[in-house]
Amino acid sequence: MVEQFIFIAMLAVGIGLFxxxxxxxxRNIFLGRPQTINDRKAERWKTMARVALGQSKMVVRPLxxxxxxxxxxxxxxxxxxVLEILxxxxxxxxxxxxxxxxxFYVVAIGxxxxxxxxxxxxxxxxLVRRLAGIPARLSSNQVKGWAHTDAMLILGIELVxxxxxxxxxxxxxAMPNASVAPFLVSGFICPWLSxxxxxxxxxxxxxxxxxxxxxxxxxxxxxxxxxHFHIALAFPNVWxxxxxxxxxxFNHEAVKKExxxxxxxxxxxxxxxxxxxxxxxxxxxxxxxxxWKQLLDAYSCTECGRCSSECPAHQTGKLLSPRKIxxxxxxxxxxxxxxxxxxxxxxxDGKSLLGDFITEEELWACTTCNACTxxxxxxxxxxxxxxxxxxxxxxxxxxxxxxxxxxxxNVENNxxxxxxxxxxxxxxxxxxxx
Amino acid sequence: xxxxxxxxxxxxxxxxxxxxxKVDITNKPIPSMAxxxxxxxxxxxxxxxxxxxSFDDRAKRVTHQIARIxxxxxxxxxxxxxxxxxTGDPAKRAGNEFLFQMxxxxxxxxxxxxxxxxxxxxxxxxxxxxxxxxxxxGGHYEVVHHSTLIQSLIDEGKLRVSxxxxxxxxxxxxxxxxxxxxxxIYEAPxxxxxxxxxxxxxxxxxxxxxxxxxxxxxQMFKEAEKGxxxxxxxxxxxxxxxxxxxxxxxxxxxHTMMSDGIKHLNKESEVQVLDIAEMxxxxxQ
Numbered sequence: 001m002v003e004q005f006i007f008i009a010m011l012a013v014g015i016g017l018f019x020x021x022x023x024x025x026x027r028n029i030f031l032g033r034p035q036t037i038n039d040r041k042a043e044r045w046k047t048m049a050r051v052a053l054g055q056s057k058m059v060v061r062p063l064x065x066x067x068x069x070x071x072x073x074x075x076x077x078x079x080x081x082v083l084e085i086l087x088x089x090x091x092x093x094x095x096x097x098x099x100x101x102x103x104f105y106v107v108a109i110g111x112x113x114x115x116x117x118x119x120x121x122x123x124x125x126x127l128v129r130r131l132a133g134i135p136a137r138l139s140s141n142q143v144k145g146w147a148h149t150d151a152m153l154i155l156g157i158e159l160v161x162x163x164x165x166x167x168x169x170x171x172x173x174a175m176p177n178a179s180v181a182p183f184l185v186s187g188f189i190c191p192w193l194s195x196x197x198x199x200x201x202x203x204x205x206x207x208x209x210x211x212x213x214x215x216x217x218x219x220x221x222x223x224x225x226x227x228h229f230h231i232a233l234a235f236p237n238v239w240x241x242x243x244x245x246x247x248x249x250f251n252h253e254a255v256k257k258e259x260x261x262x263x264x265x266x267x268x269x270x271x272x273x274x275x276x277x278x279x280x281x282x283x284x285x286x287x288x289x290x291x292w293k294q295l296l297d298a299y300s301c302t303e304c305g306r307c308s309s310e311c312p313a314h315q316t317g318k319l320l321s322p323r324k325i326x327x328x329x330x331x332x333x334x335x336x337x338x339x340x341x342x343x344x345x346x347x348x349d350g351k352s353l354l355g356d357f358i359t360e361e362e363l364w365a366c367t368t369c370n371a372c373t374x375x376x377x378x379x380x381x382x383x384x385x386x387x388x389x390x391x392x393x394x395x396x397x398x399x400x401x402x403x404x405x406x407x408x409x410n411v412e413n414n415x416x417x418x419x420x421x422x423x424x425x426x427x428x429x430x431x432x433x434x
Numbered sequence: 435x436x437x438x439x440x441x442x443x444x445x446x447x448x449x450x451x452x453x454x455x456k457v458d459i460t461n462k463p464i465p466s467m468a469x470x471x472x473x474x475x476x477x478x479x480x481x482x483x484x485x486x487x488s489f490d491d492r493a494k495r496v497t498h499q500i501a502r503i504x505x506x507x508x509x510x511x512x513x514x515x516x517x518x519x520x521t522g523d524p525a526k527r528a529g530n531e532f533l534f535q536m537x538x539x540x541x542x543x544x545x546x547x548x549x550x551x552x553x554x555x556x557x558x559x560x561x562x563x564x565x566x567x568x569x570x571x572g573g574h575y576e577v578v579h580h581s582t583l584i585q586s587l588i589d590e591g592k593l594r595v596s597x598x599x600x601x602x603x604x605x606x607x608x609x610x611x612x613x614x615x616x617x618x619i620y621e622a623p624x625x626x627x628x629x630x631x632x633x634x635x636x637x638x639x640x641x642x643x644x645x646x647x648x649x650x651x652x653q654m655f656k657e658a659e660k661g662x663x664x665x666x667x668x669x670x671x672x673x674x675x676x677x678x679x680x681x682x683x684x685x686x687x688x689h690t691m692m693s694d695g696i697k698h699l700n701k702e703s704e705v706q707v708l709d710i711a712e713m714x715x716x717x718x719q
Contacts, residue, residue: 060643247616248566251538252531256571259535282531312646312669317662365659368527368651369611374642390529404528407655412533415519416485417655426515428483428494429464429501 007089007213014217021224025299028337032292037240044239047379052238057377061306067122071158074119075231081112081165085213098180110184113169116162117185123155123162130155137305142324147227147303154228161215168208171201230302234378237300240293241379246370249387254280283392286352287333290388297380298330307372307382313365320365322372322382328357329385354389363389364401462505466515467548479504479511480550482564484557485520486686492693493556493686499715500556500580506718507592511554517544521563528652535571538563542573552576554583556711558612558685559650565617579613580711581623581684588629595717597631605632606678607710608669608692609644610685623684626710630717635676645669647691654687670695674705681707 050056055072059065087096098105130151133139143151170189173182175198182190193201223229260267284290287298307322308314314321332353339347354363366386373381393399400408407417415422470477481504487497504511522537545553553575555561565577587593605627613619620641627634639645648658648665658664670692673681681696683689686709693707 245562245566245617247562247612249526251535251567251570255531255535259532259539263536263539283529310643312648312665313659313661315645316648316658316665316668318659320659361659364656365661366651367611367646367648367653367665369646370615371611371643371646374615387527387529391531392529394529395532400528400530401656403656404652407528407652408525408530408533411520411522411525411537415537416489417520417524418485418489420485420489422519423516425483425488425518426466426513428488428497429513 001092004090004092010214010217011086011089014220017221018224021221024337024341025224025229027340028333029292029295029299031288031333031336032290032295033288035291035293037293040243043243047241047243048235048239051241051377051379052235055377057375057379060375060377067125070115070118070122071126074115074122077115078112078119078165081109082216085209085216088209089213095180106181106183109169109180113166113183113185116165120159120162123159127152127155127159135309137309137323140305140308140321142308142321142327143303143305147327150226150228151303153222154226157215157219157222161212161219164208164212164215168205168212171205171208175201175205227302230300230378233296233300237296238379240296242373242381242384246373249384252282252391254282281392282395283390284385284388285354285392285396287329287336289392290329290353290385294381294385294388295329295333297382297385298326298333300378301326301330301380302378303327304377306375306377307380310371310375312367312369312371318362318365319359320362322386324362325358325382325385326380329353332357354392358389360393360399363393366390464501464505465512466517467512467550468515468517470512471548476549477510477512479509479552479554480545480548481511481513482553482555482557482560483513483518484555484560484686486690487556488518490686490690492689496556496686496689496709496711499709499711500554502715503580503584503587503593503711503718504554507587514544519544521560521568523559523563524652524655526563526567527650528655538568538571538573542568542571545573545575550575552578554578554580556580556684556686556709558610558616559687562612562616579617579619579622579684581613581626582619584626584710584714585622588626593714593718595629595714598717600630600632600680600713600717603632603680604635604676604678605630605680605682606635606637606673606676607640607682608637608647608673608688609641610683610688611644611646611650613684614644615642623682623710626714627682630713632680635678637672637676639672645672647685647688647695649687649691654690664695664698666691666695667698668695670699670701674699674701679705680713681705682710682713683707684710 055065055069058068084095084097088094095105101108130138130148166186166189169183169186170193172178172180173187174190174193174196193204196204223232261269281289287295301323303323305323307326308324311320311322332351335349335351339349363386366383368383368387370383373379373383410417410419414420416425465477467477467480481501483497486493488494519541520537521541522534525537526534553564555564555577556579558579561577561579564573564575568575584593588595607623607627609615609620613623624634637644645668646665647669673692674696681692683692689707689709693702696702696705696707
């Protein structure tokens with residue numbers, strides 16, 4: 001009874017804290033501009049099934065993809081055993097599923113144990129890979145410090161949790177009058193425990209059980225502070241991702257109206273402005289000028305760096321790194337969120353995403369080639385953020401590099417990015433070269 | 435001759451080569467939309483030449499070959515000539531949405547004024563903008579890149595090509611970002627090259643994983659940011675690694691960037707950069 005009470009209290013606190021944090025992330029995401037995404041639903045479900053559920057873009061790099069799928073499948077299926085732990089804790093039962101499944105129970109737990117072992121194998125591979133700094137994207141400067149610690153913690157916690165699960169099962173299997181037979185994997189640990197008395201084995205089993213249950217709740221609460229939150233956000237993020245051709249950049253609505261007024265003699269300059277007369281912004285200076293989807297992108301990023309390793313600018317040593325764009329967006333958004341928590345809405349800390357986090361030099365290095373959006377396993381779009389910040393520089397701050405300003409002038413005056421006379425456009429037909 | 439390319443030594447150099455490369459002009463006249471309209475005629479297709487195709491001398495040779503191919507296939511086409519303007523692609527990608535939409539507005543007025551239904555272009559940037567970004571602004575056309583058009587002309591039997599000079603030659607195709615990743619067109623240019631009986635070799639990064647030439651997003655019109663290397667040098671290295679004698683391209687900017695990359699590697703005597711239209715043009719029967 002006491003145990004049940006403690007467990008339920010622990011569960012309530014764990015879930016309560018988690019929900020609180022999720023609400024905060026949700027609030028932060030919706031600090032972004034509104035954007036309606038609810039078209040082509042069937043296609044969105046299919047994309048989510050393929051990319052998020054089916055991990056189709058992970059396996060572009062087969063080795064990392066394979067080990068990632070081990071952890072992913074392991075995580076999803078072992079949750080069935082976690083469900084049993086939860087039910088046992090709440091009801092005070094022991095292995096509540098066993099009587100229902102009979103002989104199959106041992107097989108099922110054995111299967112989960114195999115998964116746990118594979119998860120541990122994958123975690124060790126990933127740990128070694130990170131410590132060795134292979135590939136380079138996992139050891140670059142952007143993922144030093146907290147990002148590295150975060151990655152190590154995630155892998156470490158997963159290893160410890162899986163070990164606790166196996167130890168718990170082993171202690172159970174080693175008991176002389178165990179109600180369930182030794183399991184497939186933990187059965188191999190049983191001989192090591194054979195010299196121990198039954199109360200000791202019971203103590204080990206209970207300790208491992210509590211450790212695992214508390215560990216899961218702790219990990220659950222660690223998730224939304226970590227890049228590991230991608231395990232949840234990957235799904236909505238892919239669902240809401242861009243379905244149009246990658247080359248299609250959206251046409252800014254506010255600009256459309258202005259150009260219409262300027263160019264179309266039939267346009268009515270006195271037409272009533274649309275409701276909510278907020279000053280029109282043509283670009284993004286801070287995270288709140290980005291759309292909620294772009295902010296969801298930032299929380300969905302797991303900092304794998306595939307985007308940056310495919311980025312032509314990054315590969316040739318320029319400052320630009322699409323991964324840094326996403327990490328900066330998230331860091332700044334978290335900062336803005338903390339400001340709201342401490343000072344309330346409307347407080348300005350005088351900082352902004354553009355300038356304090358992302359520099360002009362980074363933005364101008366982008367070739368808009370879409371290698372980053374292609375590489376991202378969860379369809380994050382760093383390019384759209386780069387474009388919004390570029391628009392801010394050009395349209396709000398008039399800060400284009402001189403050569404681009406010259407190009408703009410040429411396009412505007414000559415109808416070509418070079419200063420040729422528009423009258424000569426057809427001259428190629430007669431072999432003339434000017 | 436006045437040349438003010440913003441990439442001194444890159445485009446300007448190309449433009450200065452004009453005397454060495456006599457243009458292979460078509461012998462039939464190419465009408466403009468205005469000329470046809472004066473005669474009360476409407477062509478089936480508008481050939482959108484693009485700025486590079488109109489003014490860059492290396493790209494003009496590609497333009498001639500595209501025109502030759504269209505004539506050879508007996509397509510009823512015309513150009514806009516002086517009524518054509520920059521689509522606004524470089525302005526948009528550089529953040530100048532205003533200028534882009536102004537250019538789009540003008541171009542759409544011209545195209546809609548002539549009742550244009552179908553557009554073919556040799557520039558993936560023009561192609562992408564016309565196809566994807568103009569509809570929302572009132573410009574609805576069937577837009578094809580020349581590689582797609584050439585492929586369908588071959589498939590329909592309207593173009594008969596033979597390998598000729600390219601038979602058995604090792605060729606690698608460089609995917610343009612705005613054709614490949616941007617619009618998922620990977621096979622059309624490759625199947626066109628296959629029609630030449632060439633030996634196609636893929637670079638280690640190709641199709642959806644292809645590396646940019648470094649010119650997109652208005653980079654063509656500015657110096658690159660500081661770094662440890664140049665994107666086009668890296669891409670040229672990847673192309674040379676295949677052992678190909680010819681790098682096939684489908685974009686005037688890729689063309690310039692890859693040629694410069696090959697020069698940087700001192701390989702210009704061994705490796706040629708050619709647009710697929712030039713290769714098909716040579717193989718026309």
